[in-house]
Amino acid sequence: MSVPTTRHRVPYYSQWESRDLVPDFIxxxxxxxxxxxxxxxxxDSPQEYAFWAPRMCGVACLRxxxxxxxxxxxxxxxxxxxxxxxxAYLRDGDTVKGLIYQPFAEHVSAxxxxxxxxxxxxxxxxxxxxxxxxxxxxxxVHKTVRTPDVDPPSRGGHLVLAVGANExxxxxxxxxxxxxxxxxxxxVPWPRLDRFYAGRGVxxxx
Amino acid sequence: MTPTTVPDIATLRIGVLCGGDSxxxxxxxxxxxxxxxxxxxxxxxxxxxxxxETPPSALAxxxxxALLGLHGLHGEDGKVQGALEVxxxxxxxxxxxxxxxGMHKPTFKNLLTFAHIDTPHWTVIDPNISTESTxxxxxxxxxxxxxxxxxxxxxxxxxxxxxxxxTLRRMIEATIHDPYSEYMVExxxxxxPCTVGLIEANGRLVTLPVHDVESKNAFYDYExxxxxxxxxxxxxxxxxxxxxxxMQYIARRVFRMIGAHxxxxxxxxxxxxxxxxxxxxxxxxxxxxxxxxxxxxKAGGIPYPVLMQHIVKTAFxxxxxxx
Numbered sequence: 190m191s192v193p194t195t196r197h198r199v200p201y202y203s204q205w206e207s208r209d210l211v212p213d214f215i216x217x218x219x220x221x222x223x224x225x226x227x228x229x230x231x232x233d234s235p236q237e238y239a240f241w242a243p244r245m246c247g248v249a250c251l252r253x254x255x256x257x258x259x260x261x262x263x264x265x266x267x268x269x270x271x272x273x274x275x276x277a278y279l280r281d282g283d284t285v286k287g288l289i290y291q292p293f294a295e296h297v298s299a300x301x302x303x304x305x306x307x308x309x310x311x312x313x314x315x316x317x318x319x320x321x322x323x324x325x326x327x328x329x330v331h332k333t334v335r336t337p338d339v340d341p342p343s344r345g346g347h348l349v350l351a352v353g354a355n356e357x358x359x360x361x362x363x364x365x366x367x368x369x370x371x372x373x374x375x376x377v378p379w380p381r382l383d384r385f386y387a388g389r390g391v392x393x394x395x
Numbered sequence: 396m397t398p399t400t401v402p403d404i405a406t407l408r409i410g411v412l413c414g415g416d417s418x419x420x421x422x423x424x425x426x427x428x429x430x431x432x433x434x435x436x437x438x439x440x441x442x443x444x445x446x447x448e449t450p451p452s453a454l455a456x457x458x459x460x461a462l463l464g465l466h467g468l469h470g471e472d473g474k475v476q477g478a479l480e481v482x483x484x485x486x487x488x489x490x491x492x493x494x495x496x497g498m499h500k501p502t503f504k505n506l507l508t509f510a511h512i513d514t515p516h517w518t519v520i521d522p523n524i525s526t527e528s529t530x531x532x533x534x535x536x537x538x539x540x541x542x543x544x545x546x547x548x549x550x551x552x553x554x555x556x557x558x559x560x561x562t563l564r565r566m567i568e569a570t571i572h573d574p575y576s577e578y579m580v581e582x583x584x585x586x587x588p589c590t591v592g593l594i595e596a597n598g599r600l601v602t603l604p605v606h607d608v609e610s611k612n613a614f615y616d617y618e619x620x621x622x623x624x625x626x627x628x629x630x631x632x633x634x635x636x637x638x639x640x641x642m643q644y645i646a647r648r649v650f651r652m653i654g655a656h657x658x659x660x661x662x663x664x665x666x667x668x669x670x671x672x673x674x675x676x677x678x679x680x681x682x683x684x685x686x687x688x689x690x691x692x693k694a695g696g697i698p699y700p701v702l703m704q705h706i707v708k709t710a711f712x713x714x715x716x717x718x
Contacts, residue, residue, distance in 0.1 A: 193668060193670050197511060198511075302651075304647070315637055318635075318640075318641050318669070318671075319637075319641065321513070321669065321670070322640075322641030322642075322644050322671060323510070323511050323644075323645060323648065324644065394644055394648065395510065395648055395651075
């Protein structure tokens with residue numbers, strides 16, 4: 190397969206407001222409610238922010254895409270609320286089901302006029318061509334893709350944004366990536382991606 | 396697309412506008428003749444009108460709607476559309492702004508670049524800049540071979556490849572005497588020329604199957620476009636589905652980007668390395684029955700007479716104000 194080399198200059202957004210503190214949040218050394226920048230999320234309280242921050246990978250990916258296509262970028266928690274109303278997240282007490290691709294895609298199309306397509310079966314071999322056409326792809330991967338050399342226990346469950354591709358690897362913006370290592374343009378070799386990737390996602394285009 | 400009541404076109408006098416003084420006049424007349432015949436055969440009241448003889452301002456009492464079969468300068472570039480707007484005459488396809496953007500390639504390519512859509516690198520031949528400077532730009536930013544074409548021309552008229560600096564120098568110097576006022580030099584992408592048509596039908600935008608062509612000439616030039624013996628066409632394209640799906644997406648994106656209306660054709664080059672790059676767009680694609688648009692429509696299940704009627708209806712689905 191001939192793979193065109195593409196690298197879109199997509200701005201990066203972490204799912205936590207303090208992107209430098211991601212290692213502390215994911216290891217539990219720091220509660221997200223203590224994120225000094227929590228108010229930037231638009232949440233009404235640190236607790237509201239702390240509830241949503243670990244679940245906002247899809248929101249962060251959407252914010253990156255909106256910025257890339259020069260749409261105004263909403264704050265993360267108001268965007269979550271909007272997506273809840275659209276049925277893309279279903280909250281039941283402290284449990285959240287989502288991101289649910291189809292209502293998410295429908296809302297993104299209706300709200301911003303983007304082409305959004307939920308793709309339950311998306312082979313990795315299609316990704317380079319999609320990216321080369323100017324589109325971005327939300328990929329369902331295991332959250333440990335931030336350290337791609339370590340085998341994950343399973344596939345899927347966390348959303349990252351594919352922003353580039355070449356013959357050897359895919360380039361990811363990972364909303365829960367590690368600063369300086371796996372947040373922006375994190376290069377994951379295709380054979381390694383197969384260990385993390387659940388084979389589904391959402392294609393976004395302007 | 397704005398939901399609009401489209402009148403029964405059987406009650407209308409349809410003027411098929413063609414000809415004019417564009418260098419693409421012959422192609423335009425062929426478009427017009429085919430379209431007029433198809434509409435007349437369908438029982439519609441149709442008149443073929445050469446705008447070189449009848450200006451848009453003289454159409455008001457003669458027709459109810461103008462089907463534009465015009466190509467190139469003073470037809471596809473927004474000027475006739477503006478005249479028809481002023482005359483209050485409904486017309487098919489895009490408005491003034493989209494027509495102008497689609498026609499002027501450097502502006503169109505700037506928009507593509509701004510929107511992160513791949514298009515071959517280029518530079519404009521500016522008559523105020525010395526030939527030596529232009530050659531230096533080409534040498535240092537594009538490399539050879541390069542493709543020389545008019546900034547606002549269509550149909551590959553007056554276009555050609557320069558494989559070296561001496562040839563390019565001759566071509567630049569020759570541009571001074573050609574009918575187009577501005578030329579550009581573009582990175583030459585070897586590959587398969589492809590095109591994607593978009594047509595508004597029954598209130599929605601339909602993306603037609605991709606059309607590709609293998610040219611027996613050095614490139615898909617005016618001669619190859621108008622001589623079937625010099626090309627092999629495939630529609631739907633034989634390229635991989637990933638490539639054709641990308642082109643269809645990009646075509647829709649171009650449609651939205653320039654604010655096109657009703658119908659559009661976007662031309663691509665599919666490079667051997669997997670690169671898909673946009674060459675240009677046509678807000679008034681050729682309407683002849685054997686042309687690319689009709690071929691794509693047929694492959695998409697839209698017979699030629701029906702295609703022409705869809706196009707006529709686009710005159711009545713524009714927003715109240717179209718820039």
